[in-house]
Amino acid sequence: MRLILAQGMLGLNNGVFYAMLSLGLAVIFGMLNVVNFAHGALYMLGAFVALILSSYLGPWIGLDALHIGFWPALIITPIVVGCFGMLIERTMLRWLYKFDPIYGLLLTFGIALVLQGLFSNYFNSAGTPYPAQPESLRGVIHLGFMVFPKYRLFAILFSIVVCFLTWYVIERTRLGATLRAGVENPELVQAFGINVPRMITLTFGFGTGLAGLAGVLAAPIYSVSPLMGADIIIIVFAVVVIGGMGSILGAITAGLALGLIEGITKVFYAPAANTVIFFLMVVVLLIRPAGLFGRQN
Amino acid sequence: MATSDQTIGRPDTRGNGINLVLWAILILFVLTAPAYIYTVFAMQLLCFALFACAFNLLLGFTGLLSFGHAAFFGAGAYLAGHAIKIWGLPPLAGILFGTAVAAVLGYVIGWLAIRRQGIYFAMITLALAQIIYFLGLQLPFTGGENGLQGIPRGHLFGFLDLNSPLVMYYFVAAVFLVGFFIIYRTIHSPFGQVLKSIRENEPRALSLGYNVNRFKLIAFIISAALSGLAGATKSVVFQFASLTDLHWQTSGEVILMTLLGGLGTIFGPVVGAVTVVSLQHELSSLGSWVQVVIGLIFIVCVLVFRRGVIGELARLLKTSSM
Numbered sequence: 001m002r003l004i005l006a007q008g009m010l011g012l013n014n015g016v017f018y019a020m021l022s023l024g025l026a027v028i029f030g031m032l033n034v035v036n037f038a039h040g041a042l043y044m045l046g047a048f049v050a051l052i053l054s055s056y057l058g059p060w061i062g063l064d065a066l067h068i069g070f071w072p073a074l075i076i077t078p079i080v081v082g083c084f085g086m087l088i089e090r091t092m093l094r095w096l097y098k099f100d101p102i103y104g105l106l107l108t109f110g111i112a113l114v115l116q117g118l119f120s121n122y123f124n125s126a127g128t129p130y131p132a133q134p135e136s137l138r139g140v141i142h143l144g145f146m147v148f149p150k151y152r153l154f155a156i157l158f159s160i161v162v163c164f165l166t167w168y169v170i171e172r173t174r175l176g177a178t179l180r181a182g183v184e185n186p187e188l189v190q191a192f193g194i195n196v197p198r199m200i201t202l203t204f205g206f207g208t209g210l211a212g213l214a215g216v217l218a219a220p221i222y223s224v225s226p227l228m229g230a231d232i233i234i235i236v237f238a239v240v241v242i243g244g245m246g247s248i249l250g251a252i253t254a255g256l257a258l259g260l261i262e263g264i265t266k267v268f269y270a271p272a273a274n275t276v277i278f279f280l281m282v283v284v285l286l287i288r289p290a291g292l293f294g295r296q297n
Numbered sequence: 298m299a300t301s302d303q304t305i306g307r308p309d310t311r312g313n314g315i316n317l318v319l320w321a322i323l324i325l326f327v328l329t330a331p332a333y334i335y336t337v338f339a340m341q342l343l344c345f346a347l348f349a350c351a352f353n354l355l356l357g358f359t360g361l362l363s364f365g366h367a368a369f370f371g372a373g374a375y376l377a378g379h380a381i382k383i384w385g386l387p388p389l390a391g392i393l394f395g396t397a398v399a400a401v402l403g404y405v406i407g408w409l410a411i412r413r414q415g416i417y418f419a420m421i422t423l424a425l426a427q428i429i430y431f432l433g434l435q436l437p438f439t440g441g442e443n444g445l446q447g448i449p450r451g452h453l454f455g456f457l458d459l460n461s462p463l464v465m466y467y468f469v470a471a472v473f474l475v476g477f478f479i480i481y482r483t484i485h486s487p488f489g490q491v492l493k494s495i496r497e498n499e500p501r502a503l504s505l506g507y508n509v510n511r512f513k514l515i516a517f518i519i520s521a522a523l524s525g526l527a528g529a530t531k532s533v534v535f536q537f538a539s540l541t542d543l544h545w546q547t548s549g550e551v552i553l554m555t556l557l558g559g560l561g562t563i564f565g566p567v568v569g570a571v572t573v574v575s576l577q578h579e580l581s582s583l584g585s586w587v588q589v590v591i592g593l594i595f596i597v598c599v600l601v602f603r604r605g606v607i608g609e610l611a612r613l614l615k616t617s618s619m
Contacts, residue, residue, distance in 0.1 A: 035416045035419070035420065092596065092600060095600060096599070096600075099603070100415075101415060101416050102362045102415065102416060102419065103599050103603065105362070105416055105419060106552065106556065106595065106598075106599050107595070107596060107599040107600065109549055109552075109595060110592045110593070110594075110595025110596040110598075110599065111592065111596065112592070113546075113549070113588050113589070113591055113592030113595060114588075114589050114592035114593060114596070115592075116585075116588060116592075117585045117586065117587070117588030117589035117590075117591075117592060118585075118589055120584075120585035120588065121584065121585045121586060121589075226585075230546075234423060234424060234427045234545060237420040237423055237424055238420075238424040238427075240420065241413075241417065241420055241421055241424060245417060245420075271435055274431050274435075275427075275428050275431045275432075278424050278425065278427055278428045278431075279428070281421070281424050281425075282409060282425070285409055285412055285413075285421065286409075289412040289413055290413075
């Protein structure tokens with residue numbers, strides 16, 4: 001039982017990253033009808049931006065003493081990655097909306113390859129540890145059934161709060177209502193004096209910013225590697241299929257639940273842990289082709 | 298998809314003449330390649346060209362984007378390799394076995410994936426292919442990270458020694474031409490016309506009374522089987538099957554080959570495969586920069602060059618079927 005709880009906690013830890021990434025995908029898909037294949041690469045970019053801020057930036061600009069720690073990175077990174085995302089939307093994705101959505105997927109696939117290739121050239125593909133874990137989150141905490149690293153607990157709670165806030169803004173506020181209306185009927189929303197193209201750019205920036213935020217949060221846990229995005233993106237796609245594409249609640253719930261299930265599978269039959277999510281996807285597809293929270297069409 | 302504005306219009310009379318010329322160029326190239334290209338490299342080109350053509354049958358002619366085609370390519374490679382190396386099957390039987398397994402796998406994955414359309418279809422095929430990747434990593438016979446090595450080439454029909462590069466080459470050339478001809482015939486059959494109608498307007502094809510899902514599934518199986526054939530042949534040529542064959546980046550590369558050559562064209566994937574494989578070969582000393590270059594070509598293709606090489610050529614010559 002202790003073991004199940006312990007692996008469950010570790011699984012939940014992976015789950016919050018699945019949830020945050022599939023949430024970003026869902027937001028982007030909802031607004032732009034684009035499956036952002038570069039999402040994994042942007043998550044990796046987030047982890048690297050955090051690493052660069054802490055270790056490389058100082059020497060590059062000639063200020064060896066400059067080390068930007070975790071807390072500032074937690075704010076700067078999503079902004080940097082989000083701006084990069086908006087640049088992608090403005091310069092490239094925008095031209096593809098009138099074509100088959102498949103072209104958006106292929107374009108972002110190309111972007112993912114470029115990003116991954118660039119970072120593989122400059123950084124060790126085996127991974128670099130993130131050195132700037134904050135002092136206050138070092139050490140462990142006793143949960144009764146296990147000792148758990150403080151930082152991991154923080155990552156879980158922080159991500160759940162971010163996910164909840166995103167859900168709240170989109171589903172329960174006026175801003176969210178405008179966004180959803182923009183998806184349903186862009187012309188009408190435009191007629192109300194709202195700049196829909198800018199709204200789309202900002203939404204894409206927000207979605208990619210979420211990927212960047214997940215990257216910073218992940219940096220102290222997993223080592224920072226150019227391949228970290230490539231490994232996680234396929235799992236996140238499966239999570240998205242299970243949760244129901246475009247469903248905010250589906251993305252969050254499925255992400256958390258599948259992380260948990262993956263962790264618990266490790267206890268019973270470790271070799272299946274890598275594939276259990278994909279098998280669940282097959283089961284869900286057979287029963288509910290639109291996903292657990294998706295609308296049947 | 299990209300060709301919808303070209304398929305409507307006058308009956309095409311010029312297309313046949315141009316097609317004959319392209320057929321002649323292709324066959325001439327295939328038959329004479331060993332004279333000016335390193336034989337092993339030429340065989341690699343042919344295997345990937347067949348893979349790309351098989352993939353194009355699905356994306357270019359049926360409008361289904363499978364993002365998991367490496368699963369069939371890799372499964373064909375591993376199972377043909379295993380059958381030849383461990384069970385001692387003759388090379389041709391081993392390759393046919395690999396092809397058959399890929400077809401069965403295509404049936405299972407296709408049956409699951411056609412429940413959803415468009416990008417969902419792409420994501421589902423990608424995720425299912427990932428199961429196959431993990432199986433390739435974990436099953437006892439695959440050799441894990443090292444892959445399946447030391448597959449013997451053996452003797453074709455018991456007397457043609459495939460260890461001779463030229464004999465091996467012409468065997469691969471025959472496999473390629475047979476596969477290419479099967480695809481050509483499929484596209485130009487009534488069955489192929491139905492596939493095109495599904496690509497252009499699925500609801501209309503449905504309302505005409507076609508069992509759309511059954512057509513999609515059969516196209517998926519043919520495409521998977523021929524991808525398996527390409528992979529199986531590749532494993533005999535190189536005498537190994539590796540995890541790269543199953544990796545999703547291989548699925549991405551075959552999409553790029555098709556896109557670059559021209560979606561929905563007959564000869565395009567061959568041009569695309571030759572271009573991409575040659576590029577990888579030329580740039581192999583640059584390490585990860587290859588990935589950057591491939592990614593950039595992807596971006597340029599999608600943004601400004603959606604018809605691909607042969608597609609643009611067809612537009613210039615004002616013909617629809619190339």
